[in-house]
Amino acid sequence: xxxxxxxxxxxxxxxxxxxxxxxxxxxxxxxxxxxxxxxxxxxxxxxxxxxxxxxxxxxxxxxxxxxxxxxxxxxxxxxxxxxxxxxxxxxxxxxxxxxxxxxxxxxxxxxxxxxxxxxxxxxxxxxxxxxxxxxxxxxxxxxxxxxxxxxxxxxxxxxxxxxxxxxxxxxxxxxxxxxxxxxxxxxxxxxxxxxxxxxxxxxxxxxxxxxxxxxxxxxxxxxxxxxxxxxxxxxxxxxxxxxxxxxxxxxxxxxxxxxxxxxxxxxxxxxxxxxxxxxxxxxxxxxxxxxxxxxxx
Numbered sequence: 206x207x208x209x210x211x212x213x214x215x216x217x218x219x220x221x222x223x224x225x226x227x228x229x230x231x232x233x234x235x236x237x238x239x240x241x242x243x244x245x246x247x248x249x250x251x252x253x254x255x256x257x258x259x260x261x262x263x264x265x266x267x268x269x270x271x272x273x274x275x276x277x278x279x280x281x282x283x284x285x286x287x288x289x290x291x292x293x294x295x296x297x298x299x300x301x302x303x304x305x306x307x308x309x310x311x312x313x314x315x316x317x318x319x320x321x322x323x324x325x326x327x328x329x330x331x332x333x334x335x336x337x338x339x340x341x342x343x344x345x346x347x348x349x350x351x352x353x354x355x356x357x358x359x360x361x362x363x364x365x366x367x368x369x370x371x372x373x374x375x376x377x378x379x380x381x382x383x384x385x386x387x388x389x390x391x392x393x394x395x396x397x398x399x400x401x402x403x404x405x406x407x408x409x410x411x412x413x414x415x416x417x418x419x420x421x422x423x424x425x426x427x428x429x430x431x432x433x434x435x436x437x438x439x440x441x442x443x444x445x446x447x448x449x450x451x452x453x454x455x456x457x458x459x460x461x462x463x464x465x466x467x468x469x470x471x472x473x474x475x476x477x478x479x480x481x482x483x484x485x486x487x488x489x490x491x492x493x494x495x496x497x498x499x500x501x502x
Contacts, residue, residue, distance in 0.1 A: 209244045211326050211330065212228055212229030212247060213301070213327075213330055214245070214272070224484065227303075229247065229326070229327065231450035234265055236454040237267060241458070243268070245271060246339070247273070249274060252279050254279065255279075281298070283296065292445055299333075308343075322351060324347055328362065331371065332364075352377070353378075353379070353457060354372065356368065375412060377416075382418070403417065404432070426466050428466050436474070437478060438474055438500060442482060443481065445481045448480045451479070456473040475496075
């Protein structure tokens with residue numbers, strides 16, 4: 206499949222070490238490893254961190270054709286503090302270069318010529334007007350592409366109004382259990398089960414599929430009117446940075462291929478768990494290593 210991923214590129218600063226990251230960068234890396242054609246749309250600063258981003262992307266096999274250079278703001282960074290349970294807390298430093306993106310009509314025509322199967326996005330980029338405009342105009346230029354929204358809420362980086370608009374523009378939505386609770390608060394809901402949440406919101410917004418990640422418990426997926434809860438895998442967690450993005454890549458891989466809902470969830474759980482067992486969001490992995498994982502419990 207062909208993906209256009211629009212969003213942030215940044216460096217995750219974890220324990221004083223810098224790891225290349227950003228949700229859409231991570232999604233791009235893992236999707237490329239799964240054999241898909243990826244165009245990542247973002248921006249980095251005209252600085253040393255920006256130079257290192259482009260070098261790292263090229264080394265990973267990712268195209269840099271759609272990466273702008275910004276003289277206005279620096280390459281994005283996020284300070285990540287990892288708790289004892291491996292769960293990260295993020296301090297996002299903004300404005301950053303990815304907030305400076307601007308496209309002209311010719312650029313949108315070039316994007317449209319790629320004829321992608323999916324446009325993938327999160328919430329973070331759209332908090333600033335320029336990024337939001339690039340995302341929405343790309344969607345308008347690609348009416349036939351399906352739209353994957355990873356809700357991915359970060360402190361001080363979303364509003365209820367923005368999330369509602371993005372949910373309404375999505376074809377497929379992925380979120381975690383904490384974000385389910387956040388959305389219930391936003392929309393004054395009180396869903397009792399994940400299945401009820403998925404079915405109610407899919408009906409409200411017209412989604413094709415919805416997925417809720419549940420950490421070591423696995424995931425819950427609603428697709429083709431079938432709801433399945435798929436158990437997770439045992440790993441020693443290094444950090445969970447990027448694990449959800451790896452999950453997303455595997456989830457889209459199976460969904461686009463028409464796999465059964467259970468097969469999609471199992472494959473995505475395996476990749477998410479494997480990446481959580483390694484530091485950084487773009488950690489290397491192999492299909493053999495995925496297959497070697499053992500079931501939780």
